Amino acid sequence: xxxxxxxxxxxxxxxxxxxxxxxxxxxxxxxxxxxxxxxxxxxxxxxxxxxxxxxxxxxxxxxxxxxxxxxxxxxxxxxxxxxxxxxxxxxxxxxxxxxxxxxxxxxxxxxxxxxxxxxxxxxxxxxxxxxxxxxxxxxxxxxxxxxxxxxxxxxxxxxxxxxxxxxxx
DNA sequence: GGGACGATTGAA
DNA sequence: TCAATCGTCCCA
Numbered sequence: 001x002x003x004x005x006x007x008x009x010x011x012x013x014x015x016x017x018x019x020x021x022x023x024x025x026x027x028x029x030x031x032x033x034x035x036x037x038x039x040x041x042x043x044x045x046x047x048x049x050x051x052x053x054x055x056x057x058x059x060x061x062x063x064x065x066x067x068x069x070x071x072x073x074x075x076x077x078x079x080x081x082x083x084x085x086x087x088x089x090x091x092x093x094x095x096x097x098x099x100x101x102x103x104x105x106x107x108x109x110x111x112x113x114x115x116x117x118x119x120x121x122x123x124x125x126x127x128x129x130x131x132x133x134x135x136x137x138x139x140x141x142x143x144x145x146x147x148x149x150x151x152x153x154x155x156x157x158x159x160x161x162x163x164x165x166x167x168x169x
Numbered sequence: 170g171g172g173a174c175g176a177t178t179g180a181a
Numbered sequence: 182t183c184a185a186t187c188g189t190c191c192c193a
Contacts, residue, residue, distance in 0.1 A: 042176070051176075061189060079186030081177050098176055109177050150176050 003134045005127040008069030012088040012095035013163070015069070016043040019086070020167040021139035024102055026115040027131050034115055037137065040101030042148045043163040044085075046094055051154035051161075054094035064123050065094035072124040072132070074117060081109030084117050086126065086134075100149070100164070141167045 003022070008015060019038050026034045044052035053062040053075075064073045065087055073085035073096050085096040098108060105111035112118070117132070126133050145162040152159050 044176075053176080056190080059190075075176090076186095076188060077175055078177055079175090079188070083176060085176085100176085107177070148176070153175085 001136050003126070003136060005068070005070040008086065008088050008126070009090055010069070010088065012043045012045050012097060015088040016041045016097045016163070017143060017165045019097060019134070020143050020165055021137055021141040023135040023137045024099070025133050025135055036102035036104055038099060038102055039167045039169070041165050042098045042100055044096050044098065045163070050158040051148055051151035052094070062094065065096050066092055070125055070127045072121050072126060074119055074122045076119065082112040082118050083108050084112050143167050
């Protein structure tokens with residue numbers, strides 16, 4: 001069963017670990033689909049979080065983070081990789097979950113390539129989209145937490161907050 | 170208008 | 182350890 005908008009409209013620190021074990025579905029034309037399990041995520045939480053894009057205020061790139069939970073935030077990194085994020089919380093509380101790993105693809109750049117996710121998914125609504133959504137799986141996996149990756153610039157505190165959630169396999 | 174850099178990856 | 186590769190952001 002598809003997760004509805006209420007699932008996403010909670011604090012990112014609740015939604016991020018809750019996404020572990022859920023099924024990410026990518027539907028293509030002709031009815032072909034790819035179904036994977038989310039195995040690793042990171043939480044980015046509001047304007048105070050110096051690792052979060054929203055810490056620089058509202059910009060053209062991050063504006064969807066200021067929308068309500070359930071929207072897709074996609075952006076290009078290093079000129080060649082699309083990052084897939086799920087917006088959480090309510091309007092004007094910019095939070096998002098970066099999906100870093102799924103079954104069959106470890107790494108945020110690799111999973112978007114596997115699932116053919118690009119800039120055209122920016123602003124897509126996971127509760128209504130006919131080409132991407134997330135489903136309940138019944139799994140309640142245990143997990144470990146670690147500091148987030150690749151944000152050393154965020155300073156001693158924010159670069160070490162254990163907001164990376166990794167499912168135990 | 171220009172320059173520095175990034176929530177990465179894969180090869181050397 | 183390091184190059185690939187380009188949109189975004191910040192300063193002028």
